[in-house]
Amino acid sequence: MQGIKRTHMVTELSSANVGERVVLTGWVNTRRDHGGLIFVDLRDRSGLIQLVFSPDADTEAFAKAEKVRSEYVLAAVGEIRRRSEETINPKLKTGEIEVTVCELRVLNKAKTPPFYIEEDTDVDENIRLRYRYLDLRRPDMQENIMLRYKVTRAARNFLDRKGFLEIETPMLTGSTPEGARDYLVPSRVNPGKFYALPQSPQLFKQILMVSGFDRYFQIVRCFRDEDLRADRQPEFTQIDMEMSFVEVEDVLNLMEEMIADTFKEAAGIDIETPFPRFTYKEAMDRFGSDKPDLRFGMELKDFTETAANSDFKVFAGVAASGGQVKGINAKGCADFSRKEIDDLTNFAAIYGAKGLAYIVVTDEGPKSPILKFFKEEEIKAIMDGFEAEPGDLLFFVADKPSIVANSLGALRVELARKKKLIDPDVFKFAWVVEFPLVEYDDEERRWVAIHHPFTSPFEDDIQFMDTEPAKVRARAYDIVLNGVELGGGSIRIHNREVQEKMFALLGMSREEAVEKFGFMLEAFEYGTPPHGGIAFGLDRLVMLMAQKDTIRDVIPFPKTQSATDLMTHAPSEVTLRQLQELHIKISTAKAKK
RNA sequence: GGAGCUGUGGUGUAGAGGCCUAACAUGCCUGCCUGUCACGCAGGAGAUCGCGAGUUCGAAUCUCGUCAGCUCCGCCA
Numbered sequence: 001m002q003g004i005k006r007t008h009m010v011t012e013l014s015s016a017n018v019g020e021r022v023v024l025t026g027w028v029n030t031r032r033d034h035g036g037l038i039f040v041d042l043r044d045r046s047g048l049i050q051l052v053f054s055p056d057a058d059t060e061a062f063a064k065a066e067k068v069r070s071e072y073v074l075a076a077v078g079e080i081r082r083r084s085e086e087t088i089n090p091k092l093k094t095g096e097i098e099v100t101v102c103e104l105r106v107l108n109k110a111k112t113p114p115f116y117i118e119e120d121t122d123v124d125e126n127i128r129l130r131y132r133y134l135d136l137r138r139p140d141m142q143e144n145i146m147l148r149y150k151v152t153r154a155a156r157n158f159l160d161r162k163g164f165l166e167i168e169t170p171m172l173t174g175s176t177p178e179g180a181r182d183y184l185v186p187s188r189v190n191p192g193k194f195y196a197l198p199q200s201p202q203l204f205k206q207i208l209m210v211s212g213f214d215r216y217f218q219i220v221r222c223f224r225d226e227d228l229r230a231d232r233q234p235e236f237t238q239i240d241m242e243m244s245f246v247e248v249e250d251v252l253n254l255m256e257e258m259i260a261d262t263f264k265e266a267a268g269i270d271i272e273t274p275f276p277r278f279t280y281k282e283a284m285d286r287f288g289s290d291k292p293d294l295r296f297g298m299e300l301k302d303f304t305e306t307a308a309n310s311d312f313k314v315f316a317g318v319a320a321s322g323g324q325v326k327g328i329n330a331k332g333c334a335d336f337s338r339k340e341i342d343d344l345t346n347f348a349a350i351y352g353a354k355g356l357a358y359i360v361v362t363d364e365g366p367k368s369p370i371l372k373f374f375k376e377e378e379i380k381a382i383m384d385g386f387e388a389e390p391g392d393l394l395f396f397v398a399d400k401p402s403i404v405a406n407s408l409g410a411l412r413v414e415l416a417r418k419k420k421l422i423d424p425d426v427f428k429f430a431w432v433v434e435f436p437l438v439e440y441d442d443e444e445r446r447w448v449a450i451h452h453p454f455t456s457p458f459e460d461d462i463q464f465m466d467t468e469p470a471k472v473r474a475r476a477y478d479i480v481l482n483g484v485e486l487g488g489g490s491i492r493i494h495n496r497e498v499q500e501k502m503f504a505l506l507g508m509s510r511e512e513a514v515e516k517f518g519f520m521l522e523a524f525e526y527g528t529p530p531h532g533g534i535a536f537g538l539d540r541l542v543m544l545m546a547q548k549d550t551i552r553d554v555i556p557f558p559k560t561q562s563a564t565d566l567m568t569h570a571p572s573e574v575t576l577r578q579l580q581e582l583h584i585k586i587s588t589a590k591a592k593k
Numbered sequence: 594g595g596a597g598c599u600g601u602g603g604u605g606u607a608g609a610g611g612c613c614u615a616a617c618a619u620g621c622c623u624g625c626c627u628g629u630c631a632c633g634c635a636g637g638a639g640a641u642c643g644c645g646a647g648u649u650c651g652a653a654u655c656u657c658g659u660c661a662g663c664u665c666c667g668c669c670a
Binding site: 070225535562 | 596597605620627631661663669
């Protein structure tokens with residue numbers, strides 16, 4: 001690049017620049033060699049522009065262009081010319097112009113890439129991840145990464161305007177019980193001791209409130225050593241914040257404003273506020289999910305009472321033993337084949353449903369193998385409850401409430417997908433509030449926090465913490481977008497007594513509580529303001545904005561489902577010497593050599 | 594920990610016991626071509642069908658195992 005300097009990104013140029021001498025840099029997207037005339041589409045992150053090489057313009061440049069191949073890195077000096085009317089390419093942003101090149105520099109050659117650098121690709125993800133640097137060259141991925149930047153910029157600007165301070169918290173911190181598995185980091189100078197990478201900056205941001213910073217935020221990496229999913233990576237990014245002297249309402253209102261602002265700023269999308277709010281109970285009852293997708297209807301209906309009195313032993317038995325019988329009306333699905341219904345039954349079984357009863361509503365009335373067990377008025381109750389019309393297909397699950405909700409909740413979404421009821425361009429937000437504080441974990445045989453152990457119970461419910469913990473509501477809230485949990489938070493406990501009570505409820509001994517969270521309990525005694533906060537999953541937010549199915553498409557360097565990085569080959573083995581320094585021995589059982 | 598799907602030239606697919614000496618498209622290489630934009634035309638190279646066992650006279654094709662990627666359950670806010 002000696003003696004020349006880039007003058008423009010390629011799509012900054014238009015007919016307005018005709019006649020100008022420009023210097024452009026970028027990659028060879030495609031080359032079209034006509035023998036006596038060569039076209040090269042030059043690509044930079046902004047887009048494409050057509051370079052024209054002709055012996056009439058410069059023989060040396062033309063000779064070089066003959067040797068150029070895909071993905072070569074070029075610097076081209078040339079003049080912007082208007083294309084003749086019939087050669088204008090409406091598909092290109094710069095399609096009205098082209099660059100007649102008078103000097104070409106090949107800054108670097110490139111091997112033939114293993115896949116096309118183009119918008120649509122259905123290349124095996126294996127290969128995309130191995131050659132991530134090439135995958136990231138694709139316009140689609142470039143847009144995702146740029147969108148991600150715009151989102152963080154918008155959120156940062158918004159929070160700055162609202163008086164938040166961006167403050168960093170440690171990456172090397174202590175392991176705590178509760179919540180996800182920690183990623184551990186051995187301490188060389190403290191043999192046998194480990195740091196944990198943060199699952200979230202939870203404790204630190206609360207301490208910052210104790211310190212009087214009042215409003216904190218951070219766009220921060222978090223780590224959880226759990227199994228991966230399309231929307232779950234071991235390291236992910238949160239837009240994390242905490243505020244002093246706030247109530248639930250304050251947080252919800254401010255966040256609605258932030259979301260609307262961010263969507264507008266980053267993507268030009270208008271978001272309607274306020275968002276509908278559901279209590280946890282209502283969400284579970286109506287949608288069978290604590291992250292309801294509001295882009296379509298098909299709500300769950302409860303027929304437990306009808307079923308309890310019926311002669312259908314399967315339903316009546318479940319109802320009698322504290323279970324539920326609920327159903328969903330698959331509108332217009334009466335034409336489903338036996339196989340389709342079987343497939344849906346198998347689908348429901350994944351979520352623990354032992355069966356999927358159904359009634360087909362025909363022009364001649366309801367038809368089903370189970371109808372004979374129901375009395376006339378019971379059938380009418382069901383049909384009325386569903387507002388069933390000819391053409392409908394009614395599904396039922398009878399089981400304990402959690403299985404009914406899970407299976408029907410999932411079935412509802414599956415049916416909507418199958419029937420294409422989901423408009424991909426719609427963004428439906430919701431708040432889910434009044435989560436239970438704790439739930440009983442059968443495996444651990446103790447109460448566990450649904451949100452986390454620092455979530456404040458409703459003032460009125462504190463009295464039930466000793467007697468009926470399941471009844472205690474938390475001052476917690478989740479934000480849901482299109483059936484995806486986007487974020488969550490709560491008003492926190494800010495006094496030592498309640499916090500100790502919470503630890504005790506979770507089965508933590510006084511000693512253990514002091515050992516793990518003593519600093520927190522102590523801090524609470526030095527003038528802690530009431531405070532609360534929320535954290536958004538940035539990856540999921542950007543994924544939904546970009547209309548992608550996985551957060552891997554909005555993370556530059558994601559990991560595979562088995563938590564490996566196919567480009568760097570992390571995690572990798574380390575030398576014996578490194579292990580010795582860290583005072584670590586590998587048990588041979590599962591470790592591969 | 595479990596269930597399912599996928600794996601065939603560089604890439605995307607076809608082939609589903611013998612017609613395979615593995616096909617098609619694209620990419621790649623060579624030549625021709627001064628208005629293309631997925632340029633075109635002609636020719637060429639390129640695959641022990643993820644890996645390992647087994648069944649069979651015969652396996653890309655069937656069986657078992659294994660590895661990798663993906664989706665989901667469990668797990669995880």
